[in-house]
Amino acid sequence: MTTAAEFQIEYLQYLQADGKAKSDLPSFASDETLMVNLYKTMVQVRAYDTKAIALQRTGKMGTYASTLGQEALSAATGAAMQKDDVFAPYYRDYAAQIQRSVSMLEIYQYWGGDERGNCYQNNPHDFPMSVPIGSQCLHAAGAAFAFKYRKQNRVAVTTIGEGGTSEGDFYEALNVAGAWKLPVVFVVNNNQWAISVPRGSQTACETIAQKAIAAGFEGIQIDGNDIIACRKIIGDAIDKARRGDGPTLVEAITYRLCDHTTADDASRYREDNEVTNAQELEPIKRTRAYLTDVGFWNDEKEAALQVECKKNVDAVVEQYLNIEQQPLENLFDYHYAELPANLVEQRQEVIEGSL
Amino acid sequence: MNELTLVDAVNQAIAHELASDPDVVVFGEDVGKNGGVFRATANLQDRFGENRVFDTPLAESMIAGLSIGMSTQGLKPVAEFQFLGFIYPAFNQIVNHAARMRNRTRGRLHCPIVFRAPFGGGIHAPEHHSESTEALFAHIPGLRVVIPSSPVRAYGLLLAAIRNPDPVIFLEPKRIYRLVKQDVPDNGEALPLDACFVLREGSDVTLVSWGAMMHETLQAANQLSEQGIQADVIDVATIKPLDIDTILNSVEKTGRCVIVHEAARSFGVGAEIAAQIGEKALFSLHAPVQRVTGFDITMPYFKLEKHYMPSVEKIIAAVNHTMEF
Numbered sequence: 001m002t003t004a005a006e007f008q009i010e011y012l013q014y015l016q017a018d019g020k021a022k023s024d025l026p027s028f029a030s031d032e033t034l035m036v037n038l039y040k041t042m043v044q045v046r047a048y049d050t051k052a053i054a055l056q057r058t059g060k061m062g063t064y065a066s067t068l069g070q071e072a073l074s075a076a077t078g079a080a081m082q083k084d085d086v087f088a089p090y091y092r093d094y095a096a097q098i099q100r101s102v103s104m105l106e107i108y109q110y111w112g113g114d115e116r117g118n119c120y121q122n123n124p125h126d127f128p129m130s131v132p133i134g135s136q137c138l139h140a141a142g143a144a145f146a147f148k149y150r151k152q153n154r155v156a157v158t159t160i161g162e163g164g165t166s167e168g169d170f171y172e173a174l175n176v177a178g179a180w181k182l183p184v185v186f187v188v189n190n191n192q193w194a195i196s197v198p199r200g201s202q203t204a205c206e207t208i209a210q211k212a213i214a215a216g217f218e219g220i221q222i223d224g225n226d227i228i229a230c231r232k233i234i235g236d237a238i239d240k241a242r243r244g245d246g247p248t249l250v251e252a253i254t255y256r257l258c259d260h261t262t263a264d265d266a267s268r269y270r271e272d273n274e275v276t277n278a279q280e281l282e283p284i285k286r287t288r289a290y291l292t293d294v295g296f297w298n299d300e301k302e303a304a305l306q307v308e309c310k311k312n313v314d315a316v317v318e319q320y321l322n323i324e325q326q327p328l329e330n331l332f333d334y335h336y337a338e339l340p341a342n343l344v345e346q347r348q349e350v351i352e353g354s355l
Numbered sequence: 356m357n358e359l360t361l362v363d364a365v366n367q368a369i370a371h372e373l374a375s376d377p378d379v380v381v382f383g384e385d386v387g388k389n390g391g392v393f394r395a396t397a398n399l400q401d402r403f404g405e406n407r408v409f410d411t412p413l414a415e416s417m418i419a420g421l422s423i424g425m426s427t428q429g430l431k432p433v434a435e436f437q438f439l440g441f442i443y444p445a446f447n448q449i450v451n452h453a454a455r456m457r458n459r460t461r462g463r464l465h466c467p468i469v470f471r472a473p474f475g476g477g478i479h480a481p482e483h484h485s486e487s488t489e490a491l492f493a494h495i496p497g498l499r500v501v502i503p504s505s506p507v508r509a510y511g512l513l514l515a516a517i518r519n520p521d522p523v524i525f526l527e528p529k530r531i532y533r534l535v536k537q538d539v540p541d542n543g544e545a546l547p548l549d550a551c552f553v554l555r556e557g558s559d560v561t562l563v564s565w566g567a568m569m570h571e572t573l574q575a576a577n578q579l580s581e582q583g584i585q586a587d588v589i590d591v592a593t594i595k596p597l598d599i600d601t602i603l604n605s606v607e608k609t610g611r612c613v614i615v616h617e618a619a620r621s622f623g624v625g626a627e628i629a630a631q632i633g634e635k636a637l638f639s640l641h642a643p644v645q646r647v648t649g650f651d652i653t654m655p656y657f658k659l660e661k662h663y664m665p666s667v668e669k670i671i672a673a674v675n676h677t678m679e680f
Contacts (some may be wrong), residue, residue, distance in 0.1 A: 008463060086428070119462045128460055132451045138417055139452070142424015149380065149430065156424070157561070168444070174415035179412055334458040335497050337520040337678070340596030342550060 012233055013063035013223035017281050019289025026232045029037030038079055038227055038288050039297070040305060045095040046284060047309040051317060052111065056262040062320065064111045067092045069225075069257030070189060072283030075099065075158075076230030077187055083155055084125075086147075088140040088158040091129040092189070098160070098262045102128060104313070109322040116326060119164045134160060134167030138184060141173045144182035144241075155241045156184045157234075157316045162251075163194020165211065166202050174249065178216035183241040186212075187234060189224065191256035196269040199304075212249035226285040229289075257282060306337050309327050328354055359539040362532040364480035364506035365471075366393045367432055367541055368513035373403045376431060377542065379517060381408045381434030383418060383471075392437055393473055393532055407536030413440055416502035419448035426466040426511050426522075427456065433517055439474035439526060440483035446491075453522040454497030464502055468522045469513070473529035475567050475617055479657040486566030486654045487566070493595040493627075494525045499523040499548060500594040504569035506537040508592060518550060548593050551601040557585030560674050561605040562626060564615040565591040568665060572615045575670035584678060599631045600613065606632055610641035611677045615665055620648040645673040 007044075014029070016022050028034050049068055055061035067074060072094060078099025081087060094107055101122035110117025120126035125143075130136035140158035147154040164170055165188055177184050189207050192199045205211065212219030220237075222229040230252060236260055239247035255278035259266045266275075275299070291297035332339065332347040339347070359367060373381045381396060383648075389411040392395030400408040411418055415436060422432040436442045442449075449470065457465040476485035492500045499673070501516055501523055503509035509527070516523040555576055564572040569590050576586040587605040591598045592599070606612050612632060614625040629644040655663050 020517065077504050088424070116461055119463055120460075125428070127464070130452075131445055135420060135448060135452060137418020138448065139424040139427070142426075143428050144419035144424070145421060146425045146428035168414075169416055169420060169448075172412075172414040172422070175414070176412050176421065247474055247649075275396075275509050330461065334460075334462050336457070336499075340597075341600070342596055 007210060007213050008131055009209045009219060009221075010227045011181050011221040013226050014225055014228040014232070015226045015286055015290055017286060019286050019293060021145045023050055024183050025228060028231065029228050030294070035291060036296055038075050039077040039291055040230065041079070041095055041099060042284050042287060043305055044309045044312060045071050045075065045098060047313050048094065048316070050347055051255065051313045052108065053262060055108070055317070061108065061111050063261050063263045064107050064256035065091050065261045069265040069282050070254050071095050071193060072252055072287065073123070073187070073189055073224040073252045075096070076155060076227055077159060077234055080235040080352050081155070084154050085238070086125050086127070086140070086154065086156045088127040088136040088143065088156060090133075090136060090159050090161060090164065091131060093129070093159050097129075102126070104316045105319050105323045106279060108316065110321065110324060114323070114326060115145040117332070121259070134169040135165040136160070137170050137173035140184050140186075141182055144177065144184035145180065146182075147183055149326055153242055155238050157187065157238065159183065159187045159189060161194060162190035162192070162199055163197065164201060165208050172209070174212060174215035174247075177247040181244075181246040183236045183244070184247045185234065188249065188251045191254045192253050193256050193260070193266070195264060195341070196266075200320070207251060209249055210218050217247050217249070219249040219251065221251045221253065224254035225281050227283060227287045255281065283331060289345040292348065356538045356539055358532060358536040359506045359510075360533045360536055361503065361506045361509045361527070362393055362395050364510040364539045365527060366397060366636045367539060368517070369396065370402065371514065371541060372397065372433070372517045372541055373407055378423065379431045379433060381409070384413050384437050385410060386435050391435060393529060395527070396435065397473070401431055405459045410569075411590055415444040416448055417444035419453065422468045422470070423448060423452050423456065423466055425617065426468045427464040431467050431517060433469045433471065436470065436472040438484045439472040439488060439500070440473055440486050442470070449492075449522070449524075450495050450496070454495050456602075457521065458497060465520055467520045468581070469516045469525050470522065471525045471527060472674065473527045473532070475528045476528050476654060476660050477530040477567065479513060479660070482656055485657075485660065487616070487649065489526055489558050489594055490618060492621045493624055498595060499520065500526065501548060502526045502528065502566040502592060502594060504528065504566055504590050504592065506535070506539050507544060508552065508590070508636045510539045512548065512592060513542060513664060514543065516543035516549045517541060518545060523548070526566070526589045530567040549596050549598055551592065552590040552600040553587065553605070555586065555588040557587050559584045559586065559590065559609055560611040560613060560677060561587045561602065561609045562613050562615065562670070562674070563589045563602055565594065566617065568615050568617050571665060571667050575674065578667065578671060579616050580616070581672055583586060584674060586674070591624075597627065599628070599635070602628060603604050603632065603636050606636045607639040610639055612646045613670065613673045614678060615646060615647045615670055617649050617652045617664060620646055623648065642677045645677050647673045
């Protein structure tokens with residue numbers, strides 16, 4: 001008999017649901033600027049997200065995937081990365097994207113059916129959000145290979161839902177990242193629901209984190225509603241990758257307080273009381289309680305922040321609603337570096353048809 | 356003279372680009388020490404090192420997905436799928452990401468990748484090793500699909516594919532990997548990726564083919580010549596984007612066209628060529644366009660595969676039918 005593996009999966013939580021510290025906090029937790037900035041990002045993203053749903057409901061945006069209740073994990077992921085790192089996100093990670101200089105306008109524009117929302121004027125390298133589930137994990141591994149090949153001190157980070165961890169690409173990415181010791185971090189947002197399919201139906205494994213063990217590297221579980229745990233553990237994983245010590249899988253336990261998208265109605269498949277209970281754990285309330293306790297925050301600052309976030313969103317919406325339509329040539333012009341003859345002909349057809 | 360087979364010409368082209376461009380990396384299953392199951396990457400790892408030429412874990416979607424991640428960071432992956440029959444797990448990555456990354460980011464990111472795969476029947480290979488499914492890829496916007504039919508064109512087209520800033524599916528007709536040798540100077544000169552090649556000129560009929568079937572097509576043209584029928588013979592070479600003008604110019608001259616391909620008949624590249632001839636050169640035609648192709652069946656296992664493959668006799672029969680129409 002060979003004992004191939006014996007393992008325990010660590011679960012890390014620093015802040016309890018009431019915002020009180022559960023154990024000794026990492027030093028950054030007393031860095032007022034850092035903590036307040038994380039909180040502001042979360043609140044800003046919630047205001048942005050609420051408005052996106054309103055825009056969809058009033059016919060001004062297409063189907064939209066809300067991030068309600070997952071702001072801490074996403075904000076921490078973005079904050080833990082460096083500018084030159086590369087992010088390969090799934091489609092619910094706006095807080096991370098916004099921290100990485102993707103604008104709220106670009107994200108509205110994307111969900112408004114306009115590819116220019118993927119242009120990321122201030123972020124040349126990040127991938128656009130990936131719609132085919134799980135496929136982005138391999139892109140992060142490929143980018144990580146490029147960093148290693150060029151001996152660059154950069155890290156790739158990818159995010160995925162727990163449903164996506166059933167995809168082959170997720171396993172293939174973990175496997176190669178372990179085999180080649182790539183500088184990549186896999187962050188799983190285990191929000192309990194993949195549209196209507198609950199976490200328990202995805203896998204017989206006790207945790208998602210343990211899937212890393214089969215790929216030969218560390219997996220760790222965190223409370224994804226705890227901004228301090230998220231920032232600490234994802235930050236540590238990124239530092240480890242940057243040191244050349246290989247990949248990490250971080251499974252963050254969250255709850256999808258929203259529908260899957262605006263095209264979904266979660267009341268068809270899950271109980272109201274489950275959602276109500278999850279509300280008690282949600283991250284913004286918890287972070288605010290912590291900040292208030294340690295004296296970084298008060299009602300006055302909160303009121304001012306709410307006004308500021310609404311103002312920011314209103315300004316973005318104003319821009320969003322006034323974006324000029326793309327020129328019709330854009331239908332064709334980005335398929336190849338050099339347009340083939342048949343596309344030149346079809347492009348002309350569309351332009352003449354529109355005159 | 357630098358006499359090379361088609362597979363050696365592939366090797367020479369990859370080596371040329373590895374030597375001239377530090378961003379080129381070569382990988383796949385067994386491409387490293389083993390040099391590929393057909394030896395297409397033989398000795399490249401020794402010459403260029405394990406960081407440039409390396410084996411991957413055995414996972415095709417991973418090969419494609421990694422290529423996308425690498426290429427958006429400026430590397431130029433030359434990735435091998437061991438056989439075209441095993442590329443399908445990678446279809447999602449190729450179609451949903453490699454082919455559309457440039458478009459969906461409006462040019463911000465792009466994927467200069469060559470996906471190489473040996474393909475086609477006629478070598479008594481195991482199941483799943485002999486299919487010709489180039490049409491699947493030719494249907495996808497954002498891809499190029501290139502199929503060489505000679506050592507010289509394999510070298511020149513592969514150089515062009517590696518230098519191209521967009522994803523190229525480069526399908527290598529393995530039945531002719533070692534069929535003939537040609538002088539292939541290692542001069543770094545690429546061939547165009549949007550042009551057919553006219554291999555023979557004649558005024559009576561246009562024969563259009565690509566890949567391994569070029570050889571049966573040329574043999575048929577030689578025999579027809581003895582009968583007094585002179586054929587224009589066109590190697591399409593780049594299936595997508597299709598250089599229809601060269602084909603139309605020929606058909607306008609000859610008035611007759613026979614298309615030869617190994618792939619199944621329906622919904623194939625031959626159908627597209629015939630449709631465009633119908634749209635753009637109908638009144639030049641003296642006879643309906645004929646197709647000599649594989650049947651619309653699963654590629655047979657090798658005991659029966661010769662009954663599937665188009666033959667010189669079938670091509671000649673189709674040409675005679677066209678002439679007598």
